[in-house]
Amino acid sequence: MTDTNQIHLVAYLVAKTAKEQALIDAVLAIVPAVREERGCIAYEPHLSLEHPGTVVMVEAWQDQAALDAHAAGASFTALAARFDELLAEPLRVETLRRLA
Template sequence: MSTTVVADITPLPGHEDEVGHVLRAAVVRVRHEDAGCERYELNVDPRDGSYVMVERWADRAALDAHAAGPAFADLSAALEGLLARPIAVRALTPVG
């Protein structure tokens, strides 16, 4: 069963563009490298410059492999010191 992930990403003030650049690069890499990725879509809230990543994975195993893989590790390292708070992640299971 597929798993949907919603991640809220809040840059430190003044780092919105830098965070956006890092996230856009991650989108390209994850779509190319991570098996089981059905959707990896970056969105921005123009009101405050925060980002929302909406992901869909073929199953929980694909999500777990992504979380343990190099693309995710590199993304986490690149965002170090650029975020106002830890990324809020919700993993959701479809019910209907």
């Protein structure tokens, strides 16, 4: 049985030309702190093999409150403050409901 309160999501961060490494570095810099946040079950950055320059985040949170706290927290807001500099398009987030 799955916990229906858990929030799973995939986030896509598409780097501007010549900003891929800066984006990767910025994401990796916050990973340790985010993984310590209350309610963080998984916070896993990936680099897309099909879409160069795209960082794909796979995340799981205990509940919506934990995700909301993460979105308002220092680590994510510091990263988000650099989105205009680093991203070629707006952050895209897909939330998921786990089936099994």
